[in-house]
Amino acid sequence: MAEAQLPVSVWSPGEDVVEVRRAPAPGAARSFTRAFLETLRGLKTTFARVIEGPVTIQYPEEKVPVYPRFRGRHRLHRFEESGLEKCVGCSLCAAACPADCIRVVAAENTPEHRVSAGERYAAVYEINLSRCIFCGYCEVACPFDAITMGHDYELSDYDRSDLIFTKEMLLAEPLERTPLRREDE
Amino acid sequence: MMLAPALVGYAEPWWIQIIKSIVIFAVGLQLVPVVLIVERKLLGRFQGRYGPNRVGPYGLLQPLADIIKLLTKEQFRPRTAVGFLFALAPTLSILTAVAAFALIPFGDVQHIFGTRVGLYGVDLSIGPLYLFSFSAIAFYGIMLGGWSSGSKYSFLGAMRAAAQLISYEVSQGLALLGVIISAQTLSLTGIVHAQGGMWYFIPQAVGFLIFLTASFAETNRTPFDVTEADAELVAGYNTEYGGGRFASYYFAEYLNVLVVSGIVTTVFFGGWLMPFGIHPPGWVDPIVVLVKMAIITFLFIWVRATLPRLRYDQIMSLGWKVLLPLASANALLTAIVVVVTH
Numbered sequence: 077m078a079e080a081q082l083p084v085s086v087w088s089p090g091e092d093v094v095e096v097r098r099a100p101a102p103g104a105a106r107s108f109t110r111a112f113l114e115t116l117r118g119l120k121t122t123f124a125r126v127i128e129g130p131v132t133i134q135y136p137e138e139k140v141p142v143y144p145r146f147r148g149r150h151r152l153h154r155f156e157e158s159g160l161e162k163c164v165g166c167s168l169c170a171a172a173c174p175a176d177c178i179r180v181v182a183a184e185n186t187p188e189h190r191v192s193a194g195e196r197y198a199a200v201y202e203i204n205l206s207r208c209i210f211c212g213y214c215e216v217a218c219p220f221d222a223i224t225m226g227h228d229y230e231l232s233d234y235d236r237s238d239l240i241f242t243k244e245m246l247l248a249e250p251l252e253r254t255p256l257r258r259e260d261e
Numbered sequence: 262m263m264l265a266p267a268l269v270g271y272a273e274p275w276w277i278q279i280i281k282s283i284v285i286f287a288v289g290l291q292l293v294p295v296v297l298i299v300e301r302k303l304l305g306r307f308q309g310r311y312g313p314n315r316v317g318p319y320g321l322l323q324p325l326a327d328i329i330k331l332l333t334k335e336q337f338r339p340r341t342a343v344g345f346l347f348a349l350a351p352t353l354s355i356l357t358a359v360a361a362f363a364l365i366p367f368g369d370v371q372h373i374f375g376t377r378v379g380l381y382g383v384d385l386s387i388g389p390l391y392l393f394s395f396s397a398i399a400f401y402g403i404m405l406g407g408w409s410s411g412s413k414y415s416f417l418g419a420m421r422a423a424a425q426l427i428s429y430e431v432s433q434g435l436a437l438l439g440v441i442i443s444a445q446t447l448s449l450t451g452i453v454h455a456q457g458g459m460w461y462f463i464p465q466a467v468g469f470l471i472f473l474t475a476s477f478a479e480t481n482r483t484p485f486d487v488t489e490a491d492a493e494l495v496a497g498y499n500t501e502y503g504g505g506r507f508a509s510y511y512f513a514e515y516l517n518v519l520v521v522s523g524i525v526t527t528v529f530f531g532g533w534l535m536p537f538g539i540h541p542p543g544w545v546d547p548i549v550v551l552v553k554m555a556i557i558t559f560l561f562i563w564v565r566a567t568l569p570r571l572r573y574d575q576i577m578s579l580g581w582k583v584l585l586p587l588a589s590a591n592a593l594l595t596a597i598v599v600v601v602t603h
């Protein structure tokens with residue numbers, strides 16, 4: 077070790093300080109040639125990009141297809157044969173939501189006014205999509221598969237309050253604006 | 262001692278001079294927006310994207326949109342700015358760029374309508390000196406702009422510009438010296454005529470590379486854009502400028518790119534001469550020059566897309582330790598060769 081040979085009077089930097097050894101600096105001609113050749117290599121690299129062509133996607137016209145399990149805007153579902161809502165207003169989704177953006181107000185089903193298949197139904201069901209983080213926990217928490225994540229990700233709006241989606245909006249057939257990825261893509 | 266006035270190679274009456282200057286600048290100034298859009302599109306391609314493609318067909322109206330946007334903006338001036346100089350600086354930049362543009366020969370003397378017309382703004386017997394004197398004044402445009410803005414960033418950018426221009430102007434001049442010694446004339450048309458046998462970028466390859474590198478520095482383009490250095494200095498000397506004044510700076514920058522590519526074309530690539538001994542009719546000359554200029558401009562854009570910005574001390578050591586000795590050696594060697602062979 078280098079420290080062992082040092083005289084005592086010299087301040088020792090301590091064990092954790094290592095000496096940095098630099099390679100000898102290349103001569104002027106060497107470094108100049110190297111800079112020149114590397115520049116040429118760089119020029120080749122950038123020109124290869126021109127030949128390759130652009131890789132960007134012209135977004136509003138072209139869209140990246142989403143995977144089937146993509147977590148986009150939520151949907152609420154009905155039973156196909158009876159047309160009753162699957163959601164029973166149990167608020168489990170609201171409890172699971174880490175962003176606290178689901179609001180469920182449950183009401184009793186009556187024989188005259190039957191909305192869902194269970195005992196109760198969601199009188200109010202709102203998701204504030206400006207707070208949602210699209211984690212999908214609501215989908216996992218729901219015991220009846222009443223809420224699932226859709227494929228729509230084009231959710232910008234002019235007003236924040238327009239991003240609070242009500243039950244009617246979530247139940248409606250969504251516009252399929254986003255292409256789905258095919259098997260082989 | 263009487264100094265002989267610079268000889269001006271005018272061949273035509275005054276009214277033709279007025280007409281041709283109008284034509285040259287009408288065409289030349291239209292080239293600036295073209296370079297602008299081409300640069301942005303090419304930069305896009307070099308980076309694997311499209312570049313502007315929304316305004317007009319293929320995005321070709323983008324420069325127009327930019328200019329309209331800039332001209333309708335407020336002419337903002339910081340409270341600490343020195344008003345008169347703040348307004349003067351961009352004007353100086355544009356003025357010198359346009360003045361230098363006059364020098365580029367687009368063709369030989371032609372016979373049009375029975376009179377002799379030189380296809381250039383002016384053919385001076387001191388061509389390169391005129392060019393360097395105007396690029397020295399152009400530096401005031403940047404320096405005054407940066408200083409009179411009354412802002413730290415602008416001032417830093419201007420100081421850097423000063424140091425950089427001083428370092429590179431010397432090598433640029435010395436690099437041209439080799440050509441001037443070989444051609445034995447300072448007139449740019451004379452230099453083109455002297456390249457009848459071989460274009461100077463072959464015998465003067467070193468000079469050409471030095472001149473090109475120094476020109477990148479002169480036009481403040483990457484890899485020598487420490488003057489603007491958007492990452493550190495916001496925009497350097499033009500940080501405080503907006504609206505029409507910023508547009509003038511921008512315009513001058515691109516005009517300077519055109520001027521430099523024109524000079525490189527003239528001095529190293531045989532101006533309007535065609536390779537392989539082809540002698541086309543006179544009206545082809547300007548097209549040849551424009552095509553060559555386009556190729557050099559493409560090189561400028563290509564390098565901009567490739568190289569990162571050099572550090573300030575790297576720029577200085579490249580300028581003083583590499584380019585200057587090389588350029589001096591090149592000039593000296595050329596002088597010896599010319600003396601020995603004559």
Ligand code: SF4
Nearest residue numbers: 173208209211212214
């Ligand atoms: S996706 Fe996550 S954040 Fe959004 S509503 Fe469901 S649980 Fe809440």
Ligand code: SF4
Nearest residue numbers: 163164166167169218
């Ligand atoms: S969506 Fe599912 S979890 Fe949420 S309230 Fe309805 S039934 Fe319960």
